[in-house]
Amino acid sequence: MKRRVTLKDIARETGVHVSTVSRALDPVTRKAITAEVAEKIQAAAERLGYRPNRIAAGLRTNRTMTVGVMIPDITNVIFPPILRGIESVLEPLGYASIIVNTDGEKERESRLVNVLRDRGVDGIIHAAATRDDPMVARAAEDGMPIVTLNRRVEDGAIPFVINDEQSGICQMLRHLMELGHRSIAHIAGPQDLSTGQLRLAAFRDAMAETKLACDERLIATATHFDESEGARCVEQLLASGLRFTAVLCANDRLALGAIERLHEKGLNCPADVSVSGFNDMPFLNLIRPRLTTIHIEQHGAGQAAARLLVQLLNDAETDRLPTETVLPVRLVVRESTGPAPAP
Amino acid sequence: MKRRVTLKDIARETGVHVSTVSRALDPVTRKAITAEVAEKIQAAAERLGYRPNRIAAGLRTNRTMTVGVMIPDITNVIFPPILRGIESVLEPLGYASIIVNTDGEKERESRLVNVLRDRGVDGIIHAAATRDDPMVARAAEDGMPIVTLNRRVEDGAIPFVINDEQSGICQMLRHLMELGHRSIAHIAGPQDLSTGQLRLAAFRDAMAETKLACDERLIATATHFDESEGARCVEQLLASGLRFTAVLCANDRLALGAIERLHEKGLNCPADVSVSGFNDMPFLNLIRPRLTTIHIEQHGAGQAAARLLVQLLNDAETDRLPTETVLPVRLVVRESTGPAPAP
DNA sequence: TTGTAGGCGTTATCAG
DNA sequence: CTGATAACGCCTACAA
DSSP states (O other): OOOOOOHHHHHHHHTSOHHHHHHHHSTTTGGGSOHHHHHHHHHHHHHHTOOOOHHHHHHHHSOOSEEEEEESOTTSTTHHHHHHHHHHHHGGGTOEEEEEEOTTOHHHHHHHHHHHHHTTOSEEEESSOOSOOHHHHHHHHTTOOEEEESOOOSSSOOOEEEEOHHHHHHHHHHHHHHTTOOSEEEEEOOTTSHHHHHHHHHHHHHHHHHTOOOOGGGEEEOSSSSHHHHHHHHHHHHHTTOOOSEEEESSHHHHHHHHHHHHHTTOOTTTTOEEEOSBOOTTGGGBSSOOBEEEEOHHHHHHHHHHHHHHHHHOSOOTTSOSEEEEOEEEEOOSSOOOOOOO | OOOOOOHHHHHHHHTSOHHHHHHHHSTTTGGGSOHHHHHHHHHHHHHHTOOOOHHHHHHHHSOOSEEEEEESOTTSTTHHHHHHHHHHHHGGGTOEEEEEEOTTOHHHHHHHHHHHHHTTOSEEEESSOOSOOHHHHHHHHTTOOEEEESSOOSSSOOOEEEEOHHHHHHHHHHHHHHTTOOSEEEEEOOTTSHHHHHHHHHHHHHHHHHTOOOOGGGEEEOSSSSHHHHHHHHHHHHHTTOOOSEEEESSHHHHHHHHHHHHHTTOOTTTTOEEEOSBOOTTGGGBSSOOBEEEEOHHHHHHHHHHHHHHHHHOSOOTTSOSEEEEOEEEEOOSSOOOOOOO
């Protein structure tokens, strides 16, 4: 293992003191150094192949230029674009990120928060927050800059970036009604996640506004945002014996699972039942029937969260910062929704 | 920002010297300490909420317990499972990983290698290696432990983990022949990537063995492993005017693109043309027609690479280590391949 | 403008 | 078994 070139090496090489070298190599302190000397030092640094040791600098300055990113599960296709969004703003600024998967397990989540703290991350982007998490709240209280993404934790004033769930649900409901649907079921997401909760609340509100009776029995609540729960919930709705011509699902995976199960039961989508999703995850255009859904800015959400965190990291006065950012959403009509069948 | 508890705080609290505290808290050096004292120290550590500062430790020991993971693009669904595989072995061992996306750009790749070196990663898992990369080779020469995954770099003795490309291509070709296909085209991957190259070579070899004439004009080479190149290549094959009843593609995305374009041209898959992929990426079972492909152990490959790297990190004698690991693959027959149509 | 010195939190090496 | 001391590489008052 070849030894790394350090400031000391350059100092020896150029005959000046380490501190001078340090200054010459830092663009902001360089101006306090004779141009000539500075150039000589830079040349030597280049020649020797000097690379600053961020670990040492981090120990000294208490800034590692590293941020932690917590997500439920990287194999969930919704997250990679978000990560690229985060990276796109953080990387140019010299930050690296440590990504951890919580698998939606609270215990794991708490443990990982500590892992990140131990590693001295400058801040955390938390895209896997449950509505209440003591460790996260504690970390925030201890002064760790934290931003949540897609989710929000209830107590505490942790800034967050979310999508306009309300508007999304509204747009979708309007779309279904324009197609003539009047009996509309909802497959709600897990209620311990803010998205699940917000979308359900939005559904109830929107239904109320339409003056359609919102039959509570036409709401099935999933325990996870996945296909099997979508299947289970639609089956539960079917079992209720109540008639419905459309199912508005709290996310795409629930919708996919629902469509599959409907198909197994001999019900065609969208001819017999229209089904809609939420998120517009990648690959949806390859899957038949192509799912009507609400598009959210995945990459943009990552960027927004990262920018917010960077502000938190730099500004001493964390007071006057947008504590909540709501990103716009957009209805994407594809093939899984169609005219309501005649009664 | 609440100040962190350090060894010094515990020392003050318990009235012993920092070095004693350090020893008492390290499971391996603890045995050299009076049980009584050790317990007192541990209790104090617990009470004060001590968390070791890995940065400081890293500076001292030259081990950051961090590894770099380089991939082309996290939004490519093939990579998340690999990352989970890596994490599954690294995390329990106390390692964290810094993931970077090269986007297949050589310049970016080189830069990122340096980013990782600057951060003092203990080693690198490189799943985005081009067949030759000077920076990677140089890092390896400088003593940075590196393992490549899915790809291999040509010169240098960098250990690698790959899939059994040869066997996969063979199995697929046999499958197609059993279905009666005799005119089989190949959409090859980029030749600057080892997978592209190995799979093309395997195709040629396998064709030679079957004693079927391997018409070079029935081989189209993609510049990228993506859908649009699959579409372009199949169109090129069509344009040649040569008859073919099956297209063996170097990966799933090329196959998906090819099927789509065939469909646009009025050719049905598999009725008119059979198409096969390679990789068995996630979601394939949701996409119609369900693609026949070669399954590779994505999660397992990540694990294998991580284990290999850990060995490199621990064993002084890096000599007697498996320099190449070849993972088994498996034919998965679904719907995109069928009997050859009558001539 | 440049050098000096001290310290960030740990761990390794000596003594005692 | 425990304490003292130095060092890892860098940054930053403060002094010159």
